[in-house]
Amino acid sequence: MENKKYKVRVGLSTCGIAAGAGKTYDEIVPLLAACGITPEKTGCMGMCYCEPLVEVIDSEGKSYVYGNVTADKAARIVEEHIKGGHPVTELLVLGTDAETEHAPFIAKQHRVLLKHLGKINPESIDSYLEVGGYEALTKVLGSMTPEEVIAEIGAAGLRGRGGAGFPTHLKWKYTREAAGEQKYIVCNADEGDPGAFMDRSLLESNPHSVLEGMIIAGYAIGATAGYVYCRAEYPLAIRNLRTAIAAAGERGYLGKNILGSGFDFSVQIREGAGAFVCGEETALLMSIEGKRGMPRFRPPYPAQKGLFGRPTCINNVETLANVPYIIREGAASYSRLGTENSKGTKVFALAGKVKRGGLVEIPMGLTINEIVFDIGGGISTGKKFKAVQTGGPSGGCIPASLGDTPVDYDSLKAIGAIMGSGGMLIMDEDTCMVDVARYFLTFTCDESCGKCTFCRTGTKKMLEILNRITEGKGTESDLDLLEDLAKQVMAGSLCGLGQTAPNPVLTTLRYFRDEYLAHVRDKRCPAKVCKALIHYLIHPEACVACGACRRNCPVGAITGAKQTPHVINQDLCIRCGLCLNSCKFNAIEVASGAPEPQEA
Amino acid sequence: MSRKKNTAVTAKDPVEIIDAIVRKHSVDRGATIPILQEIQQTFGYIAPEAITRISDLTGIPESEIYSIATFYAQFRLQPVGKYIISVCHGTACHLAGAEKISDAFEHATGAKAGGTSEDGLFSLEKGACLGCCSLAPVVNFNNETHARVTADKAQALVKAARAAAAKEKSPKGESQHGKQEV
Numbered sequence: 001m002e003n004k005k006y007k008v009r010v011g012l013s014t015c016g017i018a019a020g021a022g023k024t025y026d027e028i029v030p031l032l033a034a035c036g037i038t039p040e041k042t043g044c045m046g047m048c049y050c051e052p053l054v055e056v057i058d059s060e061g062k063s064y065v066y067g068n069v070t071a072d073k074a075a076r077i078v079e080e081h082i083k084g085g086h087p088v089t090e091l092l093v094l095g096t097d098a099e100t101e102h103a104p105f106i107a108k109q110h111r112v113l114l115k116h117l118g119k120i121n122p123e124s125i126d127s128y129l130e131v132g133g134y135e136a137l138t139k140v141l142g143s144m145t146p147e148e149v150i151a152e153i154g155a156a157g158l159r160g161r162g163g164a165g166f167p168t169h170l171k172w173k174y175t176r177e178a179a180g181e182q183k184y185i186v187c188n189a190d191e192g193d194p195g196a197f198m199d200r201s202l203l204e205s206n207p208h209s210v211l212e213g214m215i216i217a218g219y220a221i222g223a224t225a226g227y228v229y230c231r232a233e234y235p236l237a238i239r240n241l242r243t244a245i246a247a248a249g250e251r252g253y254l255g256k257n258i259l260g261s262g263f264d265f266s267v268q269i270r271e272g273a274g275a276f277v278c279g280e281e282t283a284l285l286m287s288i289e290g291k292r293g294m295p296r297f298r299p300p301y302p303a304q305k306g307l308f309g310r311p312t313c314i315n316n317v318e319t320l321a322n323v324p325y326i327i328r329e330g331a332a333s334y335s336r337l338g339t340e341n342s343k344g345t346k347v348f349a350l351a352g353k354v355k356r357g358g359l360v361e362i363p364m365g366l367t368i369n370e371i372v373f374d375i376g377g378g379i380s381t382g383k384k385f386k387a388v389q390t391g392g393p394s395g396g397c398i399p400a401s402l403g404d405t406p407v408d409y410d411s412l413k414a415i416g417a418i419m420g421s422g423g424m425l426i427m428d429e430d431t432c433m434v435d436v437a438r439y440f441l442t443f444t445c446d447e448s449c450g451k452c453t454f455c456r457t458g459t460k461k462m463l464e465i466l467n468r469i470t471e472g473k474g475t476e477s478d479l480d481l482l483e484d485l486a487k488q489v490m491a492g493s494l495c496g497l498g499q500t501a502p503n504p505v506l507t508t509l510r511y512f513r514d515e516y517l518a519h520v521r522d523k524r525c526p527a528k529v530c531k532a533l534i535h536y537l538i539h540p541e542a543c544v545a546c547g548a549c550r551r552n553c554p555v556g557a558i559t560g561a562k563q564t565p566h567v568i569n570q571d572l573c574i575r576c577g578l579c580l581n582s583c584k585f586n587a588i589e590v591a592s593g594a595p596e597p598q599e600a
Numbered sequence: 601m602s603r604k605k606n607t608a609v610t611a612k613d614p615v616e617i618i619d620a621i622v623r624k625h626s627v628d629r630g631a632t633i634p635i636l637q638e639i640q641q642t643f644g645y646i647a648p649e650a651i652t653r654i655s656d657l658t659g660i661p662e663s664e665i666y667s668i669a670t671f672y673a674q675f676r677l678q679p680v681g682k683y684i685i686s687v688c689h690g691t692a693c694h695l696a697g698a699e700k701i702s703d704a705f706e707h708a709t710g711a712k713a714g715g716t717s718e719d720g721l722f723s724l725e726k727g728a729c730l731g732c733c734s735l736a737p738v739v740n741f742n743n744e745t746h747a748r749v750t751a752d753k754a755q756a757l758v759k760a761a762r763a764a765a766a767k768e769k770s771p772k773g774e775s776q777h778g779k780q781e782v
Contacts, residue, residue, distance in 0.1 A: 015732045018745040048734030051747075194690030197731035232637070232674055233730060273633055274673030274727075290630030292671040308629060349733060351692040357734030389691065423733075425691050439694050443728065449671075552751075554707040576703045578751050 006082055008037055009055040011118050013044035013204045014236050015197075015358075020070050021052035027071040028054070031078040043205020043240075045118030046359030047105060048351075050093050053118070056081055067093035067102065101377065105356045108375045110337065112345050113321050114361045117205040122240045125247035128208040134253055136327035140216050141261040144327075146176060149220040153323065155331035157343030162188055162279070162316030163391065163420045164496075165342075165409040171313050174303035175221040178311035183223040186307060186314045187214050188284060189230035189237070192276040193392030194443065196423035198347040199317035201359055203230065203237035206321070207244035211267065213320030215254065216327060218265045221313050225266050229284050232271045241269060276393075276447035280495045281314045283449065294449045295495035316421070318347055338364035342408035346419070352389075352426035355380045360424075362407070369403035372426055383428040387511070391420025393440045393447075394500035396507030397433060416507045418500070432529035433512040434519050438466040440504040444497060454492030458485055459501050466505070470530040472594070474520040483509060528590045531575045535595035538579075540565035542587035549579035549588065570595035617642060618650055622657045632660060632668055636675055645676040673727075681716045681723040683761050685709070686740040690729025696736035702726060704751035705739075708758040721765055722758070 010016075010025045025039070032039055045053055050067030054077060057063050064087050066077055073091060080088050087095070093102040111117075121127040128134070140149055154169035175183060187210065191199040202210060214226050230238050245267050248254040256264050270288050277283045278293040285307050287293035306312025322344060326334045335343045342364040348371065351357045355377035362371065368388055372378065379385050385400045390407075396417030398405065405411050412419050427436070445459040462485050468474045486502030493499050509516060518524045525533040538549070538558075543565040550558040550566055557573040560566030568579070573595075580588045621638045625631035632654075639650050646669055655662040669675040687693075687702045702713055702724070711717035711724040732738045735747035741757050 014730075014745060015735055015747075018732050018735055018738060018747040020747075048732070051735070191731065192729075194694075194729035195692050195733050196729070197733055200731040233727070268628075271634070271637060272672075273637065273675065275671065287633065288630055290632035290668070292668055351733035351736065352695055357692075392691070423691070425695065425733075427695065431695060436695075439691065554703075574703075576707075577697075577700050578704065581700075581751055 005059050006035075006037060007057040008032055008039040008082070009042045009057070009118070010039050011043065011045055011051065011053040011055075012041050013201060014234075015044060015048040015201075016051045016053065017236075019051035023071040024052045024054065024069050024074050028074040028078065031075060032082065035078065035082050037082065040121050041123065042118050042120065043122045044201040044359065046114055046201065046361075047093065047102070047356070048358035049356050050102065053093075055118075056087070063095050064092055065094035066091045102356070105358070105360075105375055105377070108370070109361050110345055110363050111361045112325055112334075112337070113202065113206075113209070113318065113347055114359055116209075117201065117359070120206065122205050122207055123243050125208060125244070125251060128206070132328060133208050133324075134212055134251075136324035137212050137215055137253060138259060140219060140327055141259050141263060146220045146222065149216060149327070150176065152331050153220075153326060156322075156326045156334040157331075157338075158319065158322055158326060158334070159342065159409065160316055161318035161322070161346065161421065163394065163418060165419065168315065168319055171303065171315070172217065172220050174301070175223075175311050175313040178304050180311045182225075182310045183221055184307045184310055184312040185214060185218045185221060185223045185226040186284065186288070186312055187226065187228040187317060187320055188279065188281070188314050189228055189234075189317045190272050190279045190284060191231060191234075191317070191421065192279045192447075193394075193421050193423045195349065195351060195389070195392055195425050196421050197349045198359060198422045200234050200237050202317055202321050202347075203234065204240050207237075207241045208248065209321045209324055210317050211241070211244050211248055212253070213323035214267065214315075215248075215258070215265050216323050217313065217315060217320060219263055221311075223313070224264050225268070227288055227307070228267060228269045229278070229288055230269060230271060232273060238269060238271060245269070275449075276443070277449045277495070277497050280497060283495065284314065285312065292449070294451050295497075297494060318422070339406065339408045341410055346407070346422060348407075348422045348424045350376050350424050350426070352424075353380050353383075353428040353431070354378070354426040357426075364408040365406045367404050367406050368398065371407065371424065372403065376426065379426065379428050381428050381430065383430060385426070386429050386431055387427045387433065389425040389427065389436065389504070390423065391418040391500075391503070392423045393444045394418060394496060394503055395420045395423075396503045397427075397436060397511065398507070399511040402511075416503070416510060418503070430527055430529070432470075432525055432527035433508045433515050434466065434470055434525070435527075435529045437505045437508045438463065438470055441466055441501070444501040448497060448501075452493045452495075452498055454489045455494075455498030455501065458489035458492070459498070461485055462489070462502065462505060469516065469519045470525070471532040472519065472523040472530075476517070476520050478520060479509065479513075479516055523594065524592050526592070528592055533593065534575060535570055535591050535593070536568055536573060536575065536577070536579060537589045537591050538566050538568055539587050539589060542585055544585055544587070546585070548582040548584065552578045552582040554578065614643070614650075615653060618653045619657065622654055626658065632658075632665060633672070636665070636669055640675060644680050645678055648677075678716070681711070682721050682765060683742050684723045684725065684740075685742075685757075686725040686727040686730075687713075688728060688730040688732070688736070688738040688740070689726045690731075690733060690736070690738075692733035692736040693729070693738055698726075698737045700751055701737050701739060701749050701754055704754040705758065708755045721762065 054066045054069045158168040159165040283293040283295040302312040348360045441463040450456045557569045709722035716723040
């Protein structure tokens with residue numbers, strides 16, 4: 001007996017599964033089966049901070065979204081809501097009449113790309129068709145010339161969402177106009193920026209939208225084959241995309257003579273093998289060709305000479321996902337959103353020390369403060385907002401004092417940062433900006449392909465200086481040396497990796513110089529992060545001698561007996577912080593500066 | 601090829617398996633990376649003998665295959681442990697204390713980051729980024745992603761894996777690993 005009264009959806013994207021959604025699903029399936037309901041698997045609603053998410057929709061279409069639904073809470077929802085007809089108010093994050101802290105997270109967004117995320121079943125093409133899927137492709141193949149498609153995208157003002165912001169229609173036009181029979185479209189799904197997960201969510205939760213955009217792009221530029229280059233770290237995205245490609249082929253949206261139009265198009269997936277530099281377009285092409293992913297000099301641009309020497313257009317996942325919407329709703333409806341030079345919406349991955357982290361889609365031009373406070377709910381730790389990092393290793397750290405800056409390509413560039421692909425990391429007072437710069441340099445130094453001397457050796461030298469500073473061995477002249485090296489690395493590198501690698505260092509030097517000075521002059525880490533510049537202390541009056549810290553210390557640096565306050569041997573201590581985590585009595589303190597001699 | 605116990609491949613000759621993988625991909629252009637990926641998936645790592653065999657079959661010089669295998673972080677040229685632990689060191693995870701989580705795993709497993717524990721049970725890696733930034737710090741423990749990992753949780757995961765491995769080895773009773781002091 002089928003229960004028509006309720007529909008139930010469980011979000012099963014990577015974030016959800018990591019938070020335990022798989023167990024929730026397994027738990028809820030038999031419980032719902034007893035009520036005649038089969039729950040639908042959906043993707044990511046973007047509310048990563050309160051995963052696992054379960055949505056209940058009643059016969060009138062009203063939606064109730066439950067958050068933090070671990071397996072043990074599933075039974076309660078089924079008992080009280082499905083069987084009893086009373087929503088479990090205290091577990092609701094959305095759909096309650098009462099004012100919840102969660103509502104602004106969605107209410108303040110403007111969801112175009114994310115509209116159907118977490119609503120449709122990513123494994124079902126019918127689910128995509130129900131929400132207008134492949135209408136754009138049908139329209140394009142039925143009534144538009146490739147030139148008209150390119151003009152429409154141009155009128156919408158769509159710019160590349162991978163970070164550089166190059167006008168999409170120009171890329172398409174150049175590839176279309178290039179001489180050559182065989183042309184390719186490549187979807188760049190090598191979302192390598194640490195802290196970014198927009199593309200993963202799109203591919204996992206709505207793969208057909210990306211695929212549809214790609215087929216339209218193929219038609220516009222005159223390509224008959226396409227590649228999706230996706231990171232191997234995203235197995236679920238690859239799986240769902242593979243399912244989508246097969247389904248699109250079965251329904252005639254891919255393959256020979258698509259929808260009877262005479263247009264042929266096929267798509268292959270290539271899995272990346274763990275190289276950040278492959279997000280750079282020429283390196284990406286090398287990798288698809290089966291070589292080491294090392295960027296090459298441009299020109300010739302890929303539009304002239306790309307994959308296997310043929311004209312190739314490379315677009316980012318999010319860029320392509322915008323295409324069906326623009327075609328379906330019209331360029332005007334799209335370009336109404338955003339600012340003069342940055343049209344449409346942009347999806348950000350909000351994470352770090354923010355209360356509500358997840359996927360955020362906003363019209364361009366919203367300010368940083370609006371994102372952090374109105375949508376993100378402010379700082380999770382209750383401390384002060386210190387900085388936001390955008391654009392990953394290529395981007396910059398923007399201080400809280402510039403929180404009024406509108407988020408668009410040009411405004412962020414003006415203050416030394418970049419919009420980048422959409423990673424947005426929120427930092428509080430406990431974040432050491434020198435450590436952040438060192439973190440990014442460690443990353444870029446590690447990921448430099450080694451082709452250009454300045455990138456290969458320059459980032460290494462910069463990292464050595466930053467290591468020195470965080471170890472309390474830096475001098476003030478190191479700061480000038482860093483700035484000088486940064487300029488050289490930017491000038492002497494062929495691709496974006498090297499050209500932008502110094503950005504995190506330059507922006508932190510510009511906006512947080514005091515913190516650098518504290519490290520080099522006073523040998524102090526104000527945020528108490530840098531291991532060499534802190535030490536741990538046990539306050540004897542607060543210590544109850546429970547022994548938890550002693551048992552947890554991996555190097556046996558803590559001594560003490562029953563009813564005797566414990567003591568840390570500073571010579572043995574490796575400052576791992578495990579004792580601090582294990583102490584339930586707040587008896588352990590992180591102190592600034594090198595350890596002082598301690599009386600035993 | 602038969603260096604150690606490759607349980608997955610004892611049924612068939614490793615060379616035959618490699619041949620089948622290469623044949624399957626050889627129709628595609630630029631298939632070196634997919635070939636290496638499938639070989640690693642099958643054997644857990646890429647042995648020197650496998651590189652020689654791919655070279656023999658495809659005509660691509662061994663040096664070139666080796667240069668590709670060492671360029672990409674995904675490829676491993678050494679055998680790995682029974683459990684592969686990848687601690688995400690993306691930005692959000694770094695801010696949330698990924699370093700501490702890596703330390704905790706090092707202490708609990710005895711493996712150094714990038715290496716394998718002496719008992720061959722655990723391989724420890726640092727990765728970036730698993731893309732679950734809002735749930736940092738994140739760890740992939742044998743293909744299962746764990747969110748908001750703490751040092752305690754890291755120790756518990758390792759302990760449970762050790763117990764499971766010991767049980768597999770001597771199904772009758774407790775092994776010496778079973779009674780680890782916490």
